Amino acid sequence: MYSTSYTANKPHHPADIMICAIARMLKNDETIFHGVSSSLPMVAMKLAKALYAPDAVLLNIPGGVNSSSFKTSEYSSAGEELWDNSEAIFPLEKIFDLSMRGGLDVAFLSGVQFDASGNVNASVIGSYSKPKVRLPGGAGSAVLIPTAKKAIIWRTKHDKRTFVENVDFVTTRGNIHKIVTPLCIFGYENSRLYLDSISPNTTIEEVKANTGFTIFEETVPTIMEPTREELSLIKRIDPKGVRYKEFSK
Amino acid sequence: MYSTSYTANKPHHPADIMICAIARMLKNDETIFHGVSSSLPMVAMKLAKALYAPDAVLLNIPGGVNSSSFKTSEYSSAGEELWDNSEAIFPLEKIFDLSMRGGLDVAFLSGVQFDASGNVNASVIGSYSKPKVRLPGGAGSAVLIPTAKKAIIWRTKHDKRTFVENVDFVTTRGNIHKIVTPLCIFGYENSRLYLDSISPNTTIEEVKANTGFTIFEETVPTIMEPTREELSLIKRIDPKGVRYKEFSK
């Protein structure tokens, strides 16, 4: 498996690489939403706003628009600090409606299983009615992935149980902009995931060895390492390292 | 035609008789709504709250719940004074929803033509597509009359053009609690209007002579005259006599 520890060859934690990769995808003036249990996108959105997309509109479950709070909850991405010091209130119900009518540019979502056809499973392992494992549920995925202009999926695990030949259950399908993992970024085109780029911490062989469906690409770009400026901002945004917690589970 | 002026035999203006009759219909704890162009129900609701239904919940278009404002607009029943000094805000959208789910006790509505079958026309005289007269429209009538527990209709004109054999257009039909006019109160039972009671200012013959459909009742009670207490409160609620304006048109 891939390492999440710091070494001379792998100077950056995958969380930081993922956060920077995500932040660089975000464009100025975009309206961007993250949901629950989403500390990585939360940090990435704040990083993007500070560096790349100053006029981006950041939305979240508590409903604070562009909260400028410096406090970051250590346990929640739906806490009051995302409401405090915000510019306006735009609660979750309205965010969903916005996506439904085609006005949400970016939504961050996750899942537990993904297959090459772009199926996403956040519901169950095993059968739906008698599941082997009942997962937390897709939260907004089933309605946001089909409707957001760009649905960006992040997942902090990259192994053959996550990236599978066929998902056990289709919580939702298609319209995936990117899937960002500790090893790589997948894109989605012609109804199929493709390898878009890989982490500087890995090799294409390692990505293939940890992916349950066939990757056809032989050479892809390497994701740019976090810059000093990005890293210093990430540390200011998340001084307590909440972004690493998802990796320890 | 009936008289709207004060005489020895007819000491009370029909507006005051109607307001008292309406106020006495309202029960404690009821949730009661009036809409636009509704100065009579507006005064009656305040009168009822003061005398008969202290815990009634008064709702209106601006959304003020139980506004205690003493100011009464001279030209509008949808003005800010119904929002000021209110206990909570419950705007029109929510009032409609409340009625749809069966939670609105009383709604006040009007119309221009009514027939014995309980059809209400607030839309057009003549045909819908090429109307002889385009009326203002039924406002909430078409959805509130069918859903409010008690739909109370008031109309300040009582003549054969208003109470007709067949309405030109059915804006809505049925579920009428009472229709209150300067001459009488109609009830509604077994899909037919019936004469419930008459104004002390009139006779059953005059009511029949001014009604375009057949009234079968031969003896009905006379509406109680306004009491001194009611009148003094009405004057406090509406010192400028806004309630009379609808009669001068």
Added chain:
Amino acid sequence: MTANKIKTLKEAVNLIEDKMTIAIGGNVLHRAPMAFVREIVRSKKRDLRIVKTAGAHDVDLLCGSDCVSIVDAGFISYETEFGLANHYRKAVETGKIKANEHACYTVMCALRAAKAGLNFMPVKGLVHSDLIAENDYFRKITDPFSGESVTVVKSINPDVAVIHVHECDKEGNAVIYGPKFDDELISLSAKRVILTTEKLVNKSKFSKQMQNIAIPGFLVDSIVVIPKGASPCSCPGLYDIDEKILKDFTSNCSKEHIEKYLAYYEAKDSVKGAFYSV
């Protein structure tokens, strides 16, 4: 920086194209964006579809000025005091304008559909009404769960919502004092939102009071600063209706009378608001 949203009345009205669907804020005689409406008239926009649950002077003026081909509303009338909306009535009666009569709530439901990206919305209360058969925007369908019949209303998707507010900052974060009527709903269902505002304020004014913002700036396309922009309608807390003007307006239905009315407001509508330096 985001593009400058602050525009003159003329610039903002230029966003309105003939045949567009325009949702107008406020309710009857309260907080209608009258300066903007007058500029639509002056700019001779044509064939607009106007949407409002309950309209009065705004719709009447537009109908009397040949700007409108369709009105979707539940109620169009001055209240008792000023009588009926005669320009609107005459235009409908002569067939110049199609009145899409709604039940106020069905306008809201049609806008709720647009807000949620839907083509239609079920409406509980609309059961026995000739409005259903007479209008192609109502249908009865079968509830797939109970098998019962339910009326649905077709979505109304405004191209532009025009809303008059008390104050906003340069990004369009807007505060409305007093009743908000359907202004939030129309801001969420329209493709673009144009604000006319009594006052432009510094963003810091809303600090820690963000829950009072009725319309978040990111939904707002353009801002016109126009003090007394609702007159002769009221702007709660600031000014009441101008009874004299309204009485005069409704007393005479001629084109010349409308010209006189527009001329009266010409200078007032071009007054520049108290801009702060951006």
Added chain:
Amino acid sequence: MTANKIKTLKEAVNLIEDKMTIAIGGNVLHRAPMAFVREIVRSKKRDLRIVKTAGAHDVDLLCGSDCVSIVDAGFISYETEFGLANHYRKAVETGKIKANEHACYTVMCALRAAKAGLNFMPVKGLVHSDLIAENDYFRKITDPFSGESVTVVKSINPDVAVIHVHECDKEGNAVIYGPKFDDELISLSAKRVILTTEKLVNKSKFSKQMQNIAIPGFLVDSIVVIPKGASPCSCPGLYDIDEKILKDFTSNCSKEHIEKYLAYYEAKDSVKGAFYSV
């Protein structure tokens, strides 16, 4: 006078009957009405159907205490820090509880239907999902205007909504500071609303601030004054989560462990709030 709405926790929980549909306020670890939830457990209510867009400790505790037969939700989990809701998971995996998985928004749409007296609500975004075929509360129907297919969700009609608020007056006019989540929606879709409140305040406190009232009193059936009533979840502005309790609770799935947890809160949940004289 209206009947006295102020009740003890036990009295209020007595309004809950077995098999009722209960909508719970708050979101994940924030402002869940935990004291009320614990009293449901102590009162051994059974076969409840629980509705929440995103639940955590509340739903987990009820599931671990055999109070629940159905959960309608989009997401049930502690956030990353405390891991999965294991009582809920185990109960679903062993077939004791039916998980009606939604997409958060479809819970909202199902509640919007109830709010508007409808049996169903169309949902734009739910297009490609096994959830549609697997669940009888989703159907595809034909949009009568466009002929296109659209997914609809069956209404969810809560018998009771339980909402924890910062303060309310004796009529139930309630103020929530910070995020309101779906509390307004559930208060408008449930047959009865029960508030638990940190504080009872005099009605005059809300004078001229009525626009801050999230839930108008006339919708409220019962009020329980219970300071720290959301603990170990957070109550924004007043207290954060109790991390130690939550870590301890999630560390062990035995019935005895739940007993210990309930015992810890026994005294705290029966503390009387600062009543003012009614």
